Amino acid sequence: MTSRTILPFNTDWRFTEGNYAGADKKDYNDSKWRQLNVPHDWSIEKPFDPHMEFGGNHAYLPRWTVGWYRKHFRLAANEAQQRVYIQFDGIHNNSEVWINGHFLGKRPYGYVSFQYDLTPYILRDGENVISVKVDNTPMPPDRWYSGSGIYRNVWLISTSRVHVTGWGTYITTPEITADKAKLNAEIQVKNHDDQPVECTIVTEIVDAAGTLQGRVGTQQDLAGGETLKIVQGAEIHNPELWSPESPVMYEARTTIYCEGAEVDRYTTPFGIREIKFDAQEGFFLNGVHMKLKGVCIHHDLGCLGAAYHDTAMRRRLETLKEMGCNAIRFAHNPMAPELLDLCDRMGFLVVDEAFDKWKSLYYEHLFEEWWQKDLEAMLFRDRNHPCVIMWSVGNEVENQGQAAMLDMLQMLVDYCHEVDPTRPVTCALEPHNTPLSLRDGSIEGKVQHTKGLAERMDILGLNYQEQWYEYYREAMPDTLILGTETFPFYRGKDNRVKGYLPLNPWFDVLKHKYVIGQFVWAGIDYLGEAGYPLKGWPSGLIDTCGFRKPISYLQQSFWSEEPMVHIAVFDDTVKQEHNPQWTMHWKSPALKDHWTLPDYTGKLVRLVTFTNCESVELFVNDESYGIRELKDYPDQMIVWHLPYAPGKIRAVGRNRGRQVCEHELTTAGEPCQIELKSDRSEMPADNHEIAHIEVIIADQEGALAPQREYELHFELTGEGRILGVDNGDLTSDEPYKGNQRSTRGGKCLVIVQAGGQTGELILHAKGEGLQSGEIQIKIRN
Secondary structure, three states, rough: OOOOOOEEOOOEEEEEEEOOOOOOOOOOOOOOEEEEEOOOOOOHHOOOOOOOOOOOOOOOOOOEEEEEEEEOOOOOHOOOEEEEEEEOOOEOOOOOEEEEOOEEEOOOOOOOOOOEEEEEHOOOOOOOEEEEEEEEEOOOOOOOOOOOEEEOEEEEEEOOEEEEEEEEEEEEEEEEEEOOOEEEEEEEEEEEEOOEEEEEEEEEEEEOOOOEEEEEEEEEEOOOOOOEEEEEEEEOOOOOOOOOOOOOOEEEEEEEOOOOEEEEEEEEEOOOOOEEOOOEEEEEEOOEEEEEEEEEOOOOOOOHHHOOHHHHHHHHHHHHOOOOOOOEOOOOOOHHHHHHHHHHHHOOEEEEOOOOOOOOOOOHHOOOHHHHHHHHHHHHHHHOOOOOEEEEEOOOOOHHHHHHHHHHHHHHHHHHHHHHOOOOEEEEOOOOOOHHHHOOOOOHHHHHHHHHHHHHOOOOEEEOOHHHHHHHHHOOOOOEEEEEEOOHHHHHEEOOOOOOOOOOOHHHHHHOOOOOEEEEEOOEOOEEEEOOOOEEOOOOOOOOOOOOOOOOHHHHHHOOOOOOEEEEEEEOOOOOOOOOHHHHHHOOOOEEEEOOOHHOOOOEOOOEEEOOOEEEEEEEEEEEEEEEEHHHHHEEEEEEEOOOOOOOOEEEEOOOOOEEEEEEEEOOOOOEEEEEEEOOOEEOOOOOOOOEEEEEEOOOOOOOOOOOOOEEEEEOOOOEEEEEOOOOOOOOOOOOOOOOEEEOOOOOEEEEEEOOOEEEEEEEEEEOEOEEEEEEEEOOO
């Protein structure tokens, strides 16, 4: 017997749209099907259809079809005597899977990871065929863009007949001091042999440097066909604690030996950290009081659609980290497991959410049969991640406060506690999903209604309800509150936002210890939940290209510990993408962060400096326009009025009179050239890795020239392909796949993917009246 292997199973799939009888059979002729690699999203490849039913939910990108995937493969020689499993990290939606014509199972919910045992039907010395049917026709769909297909990674796992089951370890650290951490490991082991076996299960604890920190072994007899949970304990001396500032990871390496030979090795990354939620003082991590500076994100990646790519997600997280963000709420479903890995390594606290609504949209037909299986899939897969500090069982669910809803809420929360008693559970409550009699009634009625919900969860999760925080706390003095969704600018007088109050929702977090944090809706623009011509939600802090919006610097001024200052100009002529029916409540002021304003020559300009410094001095062409103190602006927006003069504008941030940061903008000359900037200079020849290339319209000196927009055309030479094009404009009808894109604000984005050959990728960009640009990326072994 040999040990475990885990291999990517993403290449050389065949795909077709349509429902084809017999496509589940091994001998079906798929030779004319399209060949591709997964992760794959077939909806993002299509043209927009403004007339499609439920089009706003799905970005007007058609999904109402069936798709088939098939993969032909042979087992390696060392897998001949192994148990063989296939793991799908996500198929949207309503998937069914066969191996060599034998049905393995179905999974209606598109956001969970799952495994199938191929062993009874696999051919050890011949060709095998996996067939996957994806049915995206059931309606109504999710409220946001889901994508279509095998949109996350696939893995082929081979183990011996005695092995740790899938997601079969549970690592906790119930006692932590400066000197040592007590570790508890629950390990589920399966014996697939008919005969009993005697084995030794050894778990070694290894730190980030690869140094052994602890070791424990257990002798165990397993009956034929038995599945058994083994409990082991160990101590780690002088533990390094995981935190957003220092995301230190460990590994638990569990090895099973039978007759002295290694038969399985299962590795579980984990972190050592203590979370505490104190009813009076708030949230503590490793004994340090902390506020959650968070954003909500959906799972799409702009022009890549729902097809997951680690590099694209990491680039987005790096931008959030730059803003001072330390927490992410997954909205509103389990995300790709690699995103959890990124949050572990980069230091983000996570609220891991299982569902949106329970009894409406597509999941209404699945809830009774599938809620426990789907919730368990998230809990078992994600419970070893130190980044996860809280579970959420729902978002804006129906019939809040009614008896049936309260029973379901209690059922879901209890199940989370049963599977993982180490983390609290919340459910995000929507302010208007209350009985009609309370919507415009007394505040006392609203409070009593919410109290009944709060009693069934550990943390009271509230969407857009800052105006009632103090009423809730007075009635529930031992209840902690989390702003599970908050507006990105200034909250309104009520939830209809008749006008802006002077303070951002972040100030409600700062004011009250019992408010443990906020999650801005949304951190990043996303596809879906729109009304044509919008294709998505445009009110995030970052656009679909990953470019920061000016308003994001206001949030950075709240969250970041690093001194910062940023200039932005109010300009009502900026194209506003907000559909009043959908997003007026989330709208921020029209801002631009450049100083090329020919229409303002001789006129007054209104601008703002976002800062966390004590004071800001503003200069235009080295002439000072004075110093302003942040304390005089309780909304933390220092607003200036001054005559526009082309040249250079500079803001200097000072603490105790000493300059600690600055931001400068320069007026651009006439647009004359295209500049290309890549986030990497080389990539591996793996048919997978990507580079983000920012395309910039520049003046003669290379400065961004945003005066007008251009239609650009791209040509890629070398072994690779253009994977997507975007400019962040969610009202645009331009496709995300192709070789051309218009600029927006003088910029757009091209994502290129490496092929399988070494050499060089060269992206060439041209536009009418502009000097062409190009960039080279080396493709290495």
